[in-house]
Amino acid sequence: MFALLKRDLYLALYSSSSFFYTSSFFVLILIILPFLFGTNDVQLQILFKGIIWIGLSLSILLTMERIFNADYEDGNLDIILQQNPSIEIVIISKYITHWIVYCLPLFIVLPMLSFLFYVSLDNIFLIFLNLFFGSFGMVFIVTFVSALTLGAKRTIFLKAIIVIPLFIPFLIFGTNLESWPILLALSMMSFVLSMYVSAYGLRLYVE
């Protein structure tokens, strides 16, 4: 498991997406806001809570083809599944890699963004908690959809159509500041679902 984690992290960080890339992506998504809606600070605070979820969803969703597709297409997935004793361990290590590479940068730049958008530090802590617990669930969902759609080639829009309705509960509860326990519960539920469904999907494609 740790060998796989190390390999995936090295691959992710040395290839196209270093931490700087993903965190710049978040900052740029949020910098669009004042240009679109003006610099009224009350309005910006409201918009910030929503757009930060759009940034997180986009960064998880647009990169979902890197979870299994690259390995599947060059045949590495077969080797990975043969080397590891159980399929679940492979899936868990994929969760961890995807979360570290595409969600963690957001949490690093989040305190800085709170100054840009006049959000108070108390609120930013609650937003942080929401995003933290929600991001796990979103990674779980994206992983199982990616495992299911391995055979559908290069169809990021199809995957978006499948994923976005499943994201909606997270987004609804995410914009409310006190609802992090519900997000935690949603993440746990999607973990259970995701484990079964991704194992099922991977077994179908790699036989």
Added chain:
Amino acid sequence: MNLRLTNKQINIIEKANPFLIVSTIVAFTFGLYFSLLQSPPDYIQGDSMRIMYIHVPSAWFALMAYTILAGSSVLWFITRNPIFSIIARSIAQIGMIFTLISLVTGSIWGKPTWGVWWVWDARLTSMLLLFFLYLAYIFLWQSITNKDLASKISAALAIVGFVNIPIIKFSVDWWNTLHQPATISKLSSPSIDISMMVPLFIMTLATFLFLVTVFFIRLRIEILDNKILRIREVK
């Protein structure tokens, strides 16, 4: 494949088809006569209320179709009988169309009642999301070229979607109570008069017959498609 699709199924469908078509037309004639001419107009909403006789049955059957879709996907997992995968596929398209009908008629009904084409009501939003769940299922099926694999994958997606429907419904309800003042809830009139109940019942029956007719036609097409696929595989 443990169970084969036989010509017998197609024969039954072809025999049942004329009866179904005739009875659908008869039921719709009676239903439209009672709902458009015989029933009184609503004393608040006037004649615009009559669109309910299409709207309500199609919304019910849109939900029922997803239940059938999920149920036949589960049965497919248990028995691996290809007929369940075919049933799921044929009902998905019909369900999507019924969802669309209920959304469009609801919107047309909403214009004179609320003054706008769309309100962000909990039920409307959930139906819109249901439409996209259907769409995802159909698109996923179409995008995978290996059809054996596609039926396995889309069955899994149907079950995932079915598990998610209560979660989506719950969260949308919660969101709605947070953002929406309770002005729209007068739509859910608890008591319905018997003079409106009879046409609604006949129209429900007619819509159900229509659903069964279209479902059988789709089922026949899908079975034939499946046979063609098998023949190609053998060659």
